[in-house]
Amino acid sequence: MAQAITSWFICDGKFRVHAINAIGRRCARIIEIEEVDSGERFHGSAQKLERLFLSLGSSDVGEPTNFAPLSRNQVR
Numbered sequence: 001m002a003q004a005i006t007s008w009f010i011c012d013g014k015f016r017v018h019a020i021n022a023i024g025r026r027c028a029r030i031i032e033i034e035e036v037d038s039g040e041r042f043h044g045s046a047q048k049l050e051r052l053f054l055s056l057g058s059s060d061v062g063e064p065t066n067f068a069p070l071s072r073n074q075v076r
Contacts, residue, residue, distance in 0.1 A: 009036070011056055 004021045014038055023027035029046035030053055031066060 005031075010053070015056060017053060 003023050003026060005018060006021055006025045007016055007018045011014055014036060016034045017030060018032040018034070019030045020026075020028060030049040031043075031046075033041070033049060033052055033056075035042075042049070044052075
């Protein structure tokens with residue numbers, strides 16, 4: 001089964017966040033954060049990237065801010 005990759009900018013376009021959307025039983029997660037100016041990319045576990053995303057101050061309008069399901073698979 002394929003998963004959809006999505007990306008968006010945070011911090012006034014300084015960083016680009018790449019994430020995989022949840023499809024079926026698979027959970028959504030951030031897979032990469034990229035600094036746009038230098039092209040440097042940050043990788044790691046979904047939990048570390050989620051903490052980095054939240055520490056960057058992702059409070060701009062129109063950005064997803066609830067990433068609780070990114071690091072946890074909540075199958076019931």
